[in-house]
Amino acid sequence: MDQFVQLILAGLATGAIYALAAIGFTLVWQTSQTINFAQGEFVMLPAILVLAAVKFLHAPLPVAVLMAVGGFLLLFGFGFKQYIVNPMARHGILPLAIATMALSILMKESAKDGFSAEAQQFPSLVPEGAIQLFGATLSLRDIAIFVVAVVAIVGLQLFVTRTKTGRMMQATAQNPTVARILGISTEKMILLTFLINAGLAILASFLISPVYLAKFSNGEVIGTAAFIAAIVGGFNQVRGALAGGFIVGLVDNLAAAYVSSAYRAAVPLVLLVLVILFKPEGLLGSKEERTV
Amino acid sequence: MNAHVNLPASGPVLKVDGLKKHFGGIKAVDGVSFEVFEGEILGIIGPNGCGKSTLFNCILGQLQPTEGAVTLDGEAITGLFPAELNRRGVSRTFQLLQVFPNLTVRENLILAGQEHQGSMLSRLLGPKDAGLTAEAEKMIGFFNLGHLADSKAGGLSYGQQKLLDAAMAFMAGPRLVLLDEPAGGVNLTMLASLKERLEAINKEQGATFVVIEHNMDFVMSLCSRVVVMAEGKVLAIGTPAEIRANPAVIEAYLGH
């Protein structure tokens, strides 16, 4: 029983990371019909950038963090939209999705060849240690991950629902044509979602890397989890992505404990297929359209 | 109704009986009944949102009716899939353009006919035109698309695509054709030619038509009988002359 509680709590921490990645994924999908197959690499890279700035430029850590954040927002918030999504968008979903696949290989290989093929330590703000809760041992880092991620998500939600800019962004996501008619500068709003996506990826990267180390291949697991979370929760809903993230995090951790390690990776996928077959709009999603 | 007893051979081609389609609380089609007889051109008119298109979609199996029955030559066809209905001789055109833009005009026509003959296997192993080139050429000639036969359908003008859409509906020699706003967006010259082609094909093929249309002149001159719908119900059925003189119809169209 203690183990079960512990797994649940750890699952919530992992789930919070997945939720961050899945929310960004969903936002970008909503505003620009981009299926970003490089989403996992988006979470992998910021931590690597920090370490690279320390290693190659001998920058002190805070400076390195600033450089990594600025550089990443510029390249993968603004640059990604401007130079990959914009030119490809009018050719439909597929070529763009393929381009993001190529981008994911590019990011992964760059991290590997340009920095390191080995997993690297990443500094954490939170000390190692654990506390007892409901009879379960819980690491401080897991708690920190959960708290920071939830604060970020609540903040994002408040921004989207309570501020004028946030509401304009939401309108753009739901119906770009109507938003444009209402005089909203949809171009700016779409850019904003890409910047938010990049921001969430940076946050997820800094949260997860101290625990799992920074490695070029980290994106594979996180990316898949983010897709599954987004679909399980509902592809067109931010709160769906949030719920999906936690569900996948929990399933992931429980499967690790109760299913043979050889087939652990298949469990979230089975969940995914079941959702797709029986509730394709996602657990919290609304129907997009009807197939006749 | 003892007409059936007296005239078993000439029953209606299409019979719609008490058809209802509700979306939640909205009664889009609310108990519609009418019959269409051999060789007839029946018009369906009514203001926007009166349920015409929903009615079509229910007859054609694109929507499942909430209640009611549809029979083709006395056989129940309620809720059959569109492809199955089409193979039984029910054909349609669409309100919005629905041709295959990357196929040529000729290929569009062959496609429209190919599933009506042979087996899956013969369609794989047989000739690539499924033996339909002659038939397609006939249609191309009939609808004056000769100079465009090898152009991709996506490059045709709106009116030409409308003609192609209609030609595709007739390709397989259908028993019943449902035309959804064939005149919509078509210019006057093209309209006259479309009407004349439809009348000719009605005589030659002996096909039965049901036409949804907003263009009153077009309906009144083309159709032998007209069904007027309002708010999901049938308001009146009769010949164009009777409809023109019907006070309820005048009220519905001119009253407000």
Place this chain on the structure above:
Amino acid sequence: MTRHPVFSRIDANLATLLIGAVILWFAPAGLKSYGLYVISLWLVMSIAAMGLNLTLGYAGLKSLAQAAFLGIGAYTTALITAKGGIIGPGWSWPLAFVVSGAITFFAGVILGFPALRVKFHYLAFVTLSFATVMFLIFRNEQWLTGGVYGFSNIPRPSVMGSKLDNDLAFFRFVLVVTVLLSLAMWWMLRSPWGRAFTALRENPLRAASLGINLRAYTLLAFAIGSAYGGFAGALYAPLVEFIDPAPFAISASFVLLLTVVVGGQGYFLGPFLGAAFSYVLPEVLRATGGLYLLIYAALVLILLLITPQGIIGIVEKMRENRRQKAAQEQRNASKVMLEA
């Protein structure tokens, strides 16, 4: 007179295929064993890509599992033809080839069922899940597949009693199988089936209203596309003579998808161009050391930005422009005649 541009285009495909085959038959005479391996690999992956091109490019169904089908075919062939296998080396390859195709065909039918229920990106994720599970099976079921240690000593097939141990002879064998499979694909795509697949991609609703059995054609597109993956696997196993799970991982399915799109989805010759780009070019780039994947990904990105329709899209666009210009001139001419 260019009266039947579409038909002449299809014939151009056939002509290119046959001329290319003749050239390939004689061209590699001077190549060393590595060169022969690379062009054999190119043909094998072209077959896998051709199958995916049918599913994706013609029928518009997005599959992320083609490498898994390649794997199923490769392991099936290994299990049947290896020494101590179900039959063992010798005459068994044709049987393995047929069985590989059959298994992947039926796997494709089963996997195609979700395609009847869900749309676009969802289907991609269903197939992605299937591919992951297959990869886990290849990796974990050591008693069957050899697990991470792989499956070695897969023999080359024998033709008329003589074993194709010579690399040139085996390459020519691969070439012949490729040409036969290409001809079958060419025939199918120009038959009414090909039109029905295209209709399925462009407008399923309208296709159904023309009597096209969406269910049957969707499943067929999926199953035949998958079977080509299996056929390719049956050639892949004896080509490399040793298989492990790595080349059948998810990333390999991604690369196959990339191959089809880069080559030009929905074009008959697209897969050959795409496979050259994805499997021959990296071998050339190996000279750059570990950077080849990086350069490859960058090239894909640049290429897609220039021509989202793929390499063959450039050629087609030019041809289409010329055709339209000709048609316009013809129209103008007939207009003049009418007005006169």
